[in-house]
Amino acid sequence: MELKQQAKTAVALLVILVIITGVAYPLVITGIGQGAFNRQADGSLLRDADGKIVGSSLIGQNFTAPHYFHPRPSAAGADGYDARASGASNLGPTNQLLLDAVESRAKAYRQENNLPADADVPVDAVTSSGSGLDPHISPANAYLQTGRVAKARRLPENDVMELVRQHVEERTLGFLGEARVNVLKLNLALDERFRR
Amino acid sequence: MSGATIGLLVLFFAIIFLITKPLGLYMAKVFGGERTPLSRVLLPVEGLVYRACRVDPEEEFHWTKYALGIVLFGLGGVLFLFLILRFQGLLRLNPQDFDGLAPHLAFNTAVSFMTHTNWQSYSGEQTMSHLSQMAGLTVQNFCAAAVGMALAMAFIRGLSRRSAQGVGNCWADITRAILYILLPVSTILAIVFIWQGVPQNLQGALSVATLEGGAQTIAQGPVASQEAIKVLGTNGGGFFAANSAHPFENPNHWTNFLQLIAMAAIPSAMTYTFGRLVGDTRQGWAIWAVMAILLLAGTSLSTVIEQQGNPNFDAIAANQQAGAEQAGGNLEGKETRFGVGQSMLFTNVSVATSTGAVNNTHDSLMPLASIVPMVYMQTGGAVFGGAGVGLYSMLIFAILAVFIAGLMVGRTPEYLGKKIEPFEIKMVMLVTLAIASTVLLFTALAATTDRGFAGVLNPGPHGFSEMLYAYSSSASNNGSAFAGLNTDSSFYSYTLGLVMLLGRFMIVIPVLALAGAMARKERVPQSLGTLPTHGPLFVALVAGFVIIVGALTFFPALALGPIVEHLMM
Numbered sequence: 001m002e003l004k005q006q007a008k009t010a011v012a013l014l015v016i017l018v019i020i021t022g023v024a025y026p027l028v029i030t031g032i033g034q035g036a037f038n039r040q041a042d043g044s045l046l047r048d049a050d051g052k053i054v055g056s057s058l059i060g061q062n063f064t065a066p067h068y069f070h071p072r073p074s075a076a077g078a079d080g081y082d083a084r085a086s087g088a089s090n091l092g093p094t095n096q097l098l099l100d101a102v103e104s105r106a107k108a109y110r111q112e113n114n115l116p117a118d119a120d121v122p123v124d125a126v127t128s129s130g131s132g133l134d135p136h137i138s139p140a141n142a143y144l145q146t147g148r149v150a151k152a153r154r155l156p157e158n159d160v161m162e163l164v165r166q167h168v169e170e171r172t173l174g175f176l177g178e179a180r181v182n183v184l185k186l187n188l189a190l191d192e193r194f195r196r
Numbered sequence: 197m198s199g200a201t202i203g204l205l206v207l208f209f210a211i212i213f214l215i216t217k218p219l220g221l222y223m224a225k226v227f228g229g230e231r232t233p234l235s236r237v238l239l240p241v242e243g244l245v246y247r248a249c250r251v252d253p254e255e256e257f258h259w260t261k262y263a264l265g266i267v268l269f270g271l272g273g274v275l276f277l278f279l280i281l282r283f284q285g286l287l288r289l290n291p292q293d294f295d296g297l298a299p300h301l302a303f304n305t306a307v308s309f310m311t312h313t314n315w316q317s318y319s320g321e322q323t324m325s326h327l328s329q330m331a332g333l334t335v336q337n338f339c340a341a342a343v344g345m346a347l348a349m350a351f352i353r354g355l356s357r358r359s360a361q362g363v364g365n366c367w368a369d370i371t372r373a374i375l376y377i378l379l380p381v382s383t384i385l386a387i388v389f390i391w392q393g394v395p396q397n398l399q400g401a402l403s404v405a406t407l408e409g410g411a412q413t414i415a416q417g418p419v420a421s422q423e424a425i426k427v428l429g430t431n432g433g434g435f436f437a438a439n440s441a442h443p444f445e446n447p448n449h450w451t452n453f454l455q456l457i458a459m460a461a462i463p464s465a466m467t468y469t470f471g472r473l474v475g476d477t478r479q480g481w482a483i484w485a486v487m488a489i490l491l492l493a494g495t496s497l498s499t500v501i502e503q504q505g506n507p508n509f510d511a512i513a514a515n516q517q518a519g520a521e522q523a524g525g526n527l528e529g530k531e532t533r534f535g536v537g538q539s540m541l542f543t544n545v546s547v548a549t550s551t552g553a554v555n556n557t558h559d560s561l562m563p564l565a566s567i568v569p570m571v572y573m574q575t576g577g578a579v580f581g582g583a584g585v586g587l588y589s590m591l592i593f594a595i596l597a598v599f600i601a602g603l604m605v606g607r608t609p610e611y612l613g614k615k616i617e618p619f620e621i622k623m624v625m626l627v628t629l630a631i632a633s634t635v636l637l638f639t640a641l642a643a644t645t646d647r648g649f650a651g652v653l654n655p656g657p658h659g660f661s662e663m664l665y666a667y668s669s670s671a672s673n674n675g676s677a678f679a680g681l682n683t684d685s686s687f688y689s690y691t692l693g694l695v696m697l698l699g700r701f702m703i704v705i706p707v708l709a710l711a712g713a714m715a716r717k718e719r720v721p722q723s724l725g726t727l728p729t730h731g732p733l734f735v736a737l738v739a740g741f742v743i744i745v746g747a748l749t750f751f752p753a754l755a756l757g758p759i760v761e762h763l764m765m
Contacts, residue, residue, distance in 0.1 A: 002261055003268075009367055010268040012249040014276060014339075017374065021338040022331035025379065026421040029386045033396035033420060036387070041396045043416045043444070045404075054407045056414055058393055058443040061406045068408060072532070076438075083414040084321055084401055086438035088529045088557040090680030092658035093506045094761055098528065098560075103512045120515035123505065127514075127528040130441030130539075130556045136532035138522035140515075175203035177449030178523040178535035187407055 046184065049192055055184055059083050060135040063187060066112070067152035069137070069145050069164075071183045072124055073105055076132025086131045102126045113148045136180035139168045155194055163189060197499055198518055201537035205495065208453075208541060209488065212460050216484060219461060220468025226376040227349045227369060227469070229253065238375050245371050253371075256362025259712025262350055263705055265366040266343055270310050270700070273339055277306040280332040290325035291400030297323065300689035307693040309336035311700040312344055312582055314426075314433030314552055314675035315692060317683040321415035321436050326398055333433060334422050338382075341429030341462075341583045342373035347704060348466055348584030351591065354711030355612050356474045358719045363711045377462070378429060385424035385458055393447035396420040419444055427458040430582040432552030432675040440542065440555040441531055452538055452555060459549045463487075463580040466587040474612050478730035483590055486738045487548075490579045494572065495544040498565040502526050503536045506562065507765060529557025540565070548572045550582035552675025559654065559662065559678040563758035563765070566661065569676060570754065573668040575746040576631050576703070582673065588707050590738070592627050594729065595620065597741045601727055611729060613719035620713055623706040630702035632749045634671045634695050639664045639753065647687035653680030657764070661757035666692060671699040 033041035044057045055061050060071045062081040074080030075089040091098035105126040110119055122140040142164050150157040167186045171177050225232050246253055257265065280287070281302040285295045297305065301318060308315040314337075318324070324333070346369035353363050390396050395416040402414045419435045423445055426433060440446040440455060464484065471480020503525040505516030518524035523535025530539045539556035546553045547569035558566060572579055578589035599616050602609025609616040642648030642663040652659035662681040669676050670692045683692060728734060 002264065006261065006265045007268050007272075009249050009251055010265060010272045013245070013251075013367060013370065014269065014272045016245055016248055017339060018276070018331055018335050021374065021379065021425075022335035025383070026330040026334060026418045029383065029390075029421040029424075030396050030398060030418060032387055033390040037390045040393045041390050041420075042399075043395045043397075043402065043414060044393050044447075045402075048407070053402075053404050055404050055412060058447050059412075059414055060443075061408075061412050062410055063408050065408055081412065083412055085319065086321065086415075086436045086442050087319070088438065088441070088560065088679065090557055090559040090653055090678070091528065092559060092654040092661075092680070092761070093508065093526065093528070093562050094656070094658065094765055095654050099508050099512070102509060102514060102528075106512050106514055118513060120513050122522050123509065123514045123516045123524060123527045124522060124532055126509075126512075127530075129527075129531050130529045130554070131436075131438035131443060131531060133438070133443055134531050134533075135443055138532055140519070140521035143521065171200065172449065173203075175200035175207075176453065177538070178533055179521060180532050184407065191407070 046188060048188060054188065057182065057185060058135055060133050061184055063183065066148055068187045068190070069142060069149060069183050072134050072137055073126065073128040074132040074134070075128045081133060083133055086133055088130045088132060089128050113144055115144065135182050135184060137183055139179050139181055142168075142181040142186070149190070153190070153194055159194075160190070163193060197496065197503070198537065201499055204537055204541060205492070208456055209492065211457055212464050215461055216464045216468050219465035220472060220480070223377060223465060223469045224472045226372050229368070232376065234376055234380060242371060242375055249367060251365070251367040253365055253368035255365055257365055258361055259350070259363050259708045262363050262366045263708045266347065266704060267701065269339070269343065269366070269370070273310045273336055274306045277309060277332050277336055278302050280328055281305055284325040284328045287325065287327050289327035289330070289398065291398070292325070294323060294325050300686040301684060304689035304693045307696050308675065309333055309431075309433060310340060311673050311696045312340035312431065312550070312585065313670055313673040313696045314431045315670055315677065315696065316433055316675070317689060319437035320434060326417050329422055329435060330418055334425060337422065337425040337429050337431040337433065338374050338378055339370070341378055341425070341431060342370045344582050344584035345373040345377070345462070346370050346584065347707065348587045351588040351707060351711045352470050352473050354714035355614065357715045358717065360715040363708065363715055378425060382424040382428050385428060385454065386420045388454065389420040389423050389451060392451045394420040394423055394451065395444055416444060426553060427455045427551065428462065430459055430463065430549045430551040432546065434553060440553045441557070446555055448533060449538060452534060452542065455553070456542060456545050459545050459551045459553070460580055462583040463549050463586040466584060470587055476730065479612065482730045482735050483587070483594065485735045486742070487580045487586070487590060489735070489739055490742060491544060491548050494548065494568040494579070495541055498544060498568040499537060499540040501562050501565040502540050526560070526562055529560035531555065543569060547674060547676045548579040548581070550577035550585060550672065550674045552669065552677070554676060557679060558665070558676060559680040563658075563661070563761040567754055567758050570665060570668055570758070571746050571750070573672040573674045573676070574631070574635065574750045575742050576627070577672045577674060578742055585673070592624050592707070593741050593745070594738050596624055596628070597734070597738045598727060598729065599624075600741070601737060605725070607725040610720060610726060613722065614714050614717045615720060620710055623710040623713070626706040627703050628745065631671050631699065634698050635664070635667045636753060638667045638691055638695050641691065642667070647685070651682040651685060651688055653682065657757050657760040661761065664753055664757050667695055670695040673699050
């Protein structure tokens with residue numbers, strides 16, 4: 001008797017809650033979001049000077065050409081920055097695979113950027129992020145890449161450095177967030193400012 | 197710790213402290229059926245729900261009837277979710293034409309979301325249709341959190357009532373939790389998240405040509421609506437595989453901070469609700485203090501370890517020094533915008549509150565830092581803990597502390613004027629043993645079988661840590677993961693699913709039995725021999741018990757995993 005009564009109520013309440021929280025709630029939020037914050041609700045897409053969508057300001061993408069700033073290493077998908085396969089390396093701190101990867105990335109980084117063989121490399125440049133889609137690099141990392149980018153674009157290094165400085169986002173109130181540079185926005189600005 | 201991290205901790209604890217009283221008071225009113233500012237709009241809706249379900253909200257249930265309702269509601273939830281996941285391929289709102297989930301994965305996921313664990317053996321953006329995310333997973337995010345809050349209310353009633361048969365009405369508790377607390381706050385949170393960049397649409401993945409001429413396909417969907425209840429309900433199941441590390445789930449430091457507050461809000465406020473309803477708010481604040489002290493200790497410890505970075509990187513000349521131009525520290529698996537400070541606070545708050553969301557990869561934490569989240573889970577999620585669940589988990593420790601302290605001075609132990617007798621202690625021990633035995637036995641099973649080893653990613657002691665972490669997480673219904681462990685296999689799906697069910701119901705039933713037994717008791721007047729349960733002595737006693745019980749039970753297992761790994765470095 002008690003069992004039957006409670007079972008009936010459980011099913012009825014579940015059905016009602018599916019309608020309220022599983023259908024009405026997300027659809028109402030979608031309506032409000034699309035109406036009030038359309039750009040963000042659709043993924044904060046970025047367009048180039050011609051109006052073509054080149055990605056999302058929140059999602060990092062791969063850059064390997066010398067005239068672009070490079071993002072952090074990525075473990076998302078087979079080639080990195082696959083925005084359908086977010087994820088990290090999950091390698092433990094003592095795993096030899098991680099140590100080898102960090103070592104070879106540091107070596108490549110120094111070579112690309114013409115640094116001495118014993119130069120310190122910013123840790124974000126040699127480690128992969130949690131999402132594999134990290135849109136940012138540290139300012140230290142960006143400054144070290146400036147010489148290479150300027151050379152590849154045949155520009156005075158100071159001009160590029162100036163643009164990087166403008167793209168550094170500092171901590172809010174001095175303690176919230178971290179100093180960072182959005183790589184896609186910076187590269188987009190490079191292309192717009194210094195048409196190739 | 198850097199000045200920025202200290203500032204972050206001060207701001208976090210200050211805000212949590214400040215919302216505890218108003219939100220706790222509001223929850224006390226909601227669950228007591230009193231009028232609140234939202235009643236004008238919601239009272240008719242609430243009445244409609246009761247009429248449709250033929251519920252009399254005034255009817256008091258004996259603890260067995262309450263427990264029966266909770267079990268059946270969970271069973272129904274699992275079945276419904278299982279069917280949606282199995283057959284999503286035939287249903288609508290599936291822009292990427294994902295197939296239905298394999299039976300083992302559908303079982304694991306359905307159990308995981310119903311038990312408030314939100315363990316994910318799948319990658320959201322490659323597996324789930326929008327319908328599954330909305331009508332499947334989001335629904336259980338609401339229901340599981342509401343059930344946790346309902347259980348806490350039943351437990352509080354057990355302690356506050358005298359000579360009573362009933363512990364409340366589970367249907368009214370669940371309905372009120374959702375209508376008055378979870379739904380309105382989630383709505384506000386979701387809108388703020390969208391404003392800050394979390395997508396909310398019904399489109400499939402978007403293909404773009406990148407600036408350098410490559411191709412990128414960007415998965416999106418109704419993210420914000422799920423994100424809000426994911427954190428507020430201390431659920432933790434992400435829309436994407438990378439969870440709160442994904443820039444679409446957690447775009448910046450504001451959303452990150454808001455997620456921290458949302459995860460801690462209900463567990464923190466529940467302590468005030470408790471104090472208020474037992475008629476002495478100092479009792480609630482004492483419990484709050486135990487939780488806050490343990491959370492602060494764990495956060496400080498793990499932040500310092502992570503900020504020092506990985507000593508193995510020093511030889512490679514990777515610069516891990518924090519400075520004005522970089523966050524530094526062990527950045528493998530961490531996002532630039534969060535650095536170490538906001539990553540470690542997130543790890544601590546998320547695991548302590550049993551949410552299990554991650555904004556950085558726990559598998560890549562330094563070994564000693566990774567002990568901290570494991571201890572939160574192995575002590576049953578008592579440090580703030582899940583919405584509602586954390587309160588009764590900590591009260592179990594409080595009762596245990598009263599009992600042992602009572603034995604030491606030779607008095608009859610009592611808590612809040614209720615005598616603690618053999619039946620109560622049996623229930624307390626059942627709860628304590630349920631977690632310890634399931635975690636240790638199943639970890640041992642995985643560590644000694646080929647099918648267990650097949651899922652391990654990292655070699656050596658770290659691989660053992662992966663297994664220990666997985667079973668600790670599922671037994672305490674947490675959901676946090678050392679994500680390197682591949683659990684999309686029938687071995688892990690079924691054993692983890694079973695452990696989640698054991699972890700939920702082997703605790704829920706003794707806890708409700710305890711509530712029922714306490715409700716029936718008379719209140720004995722305080723005497724000189726009564727141990728005050730609101731002062732610093734009691735706070736220290738309970739905090740000590742949490743650590744000692746956790747440490748003694750799990751130290752040998754932790755020694756085989758993270759401690760050995762640390763010593764090998």
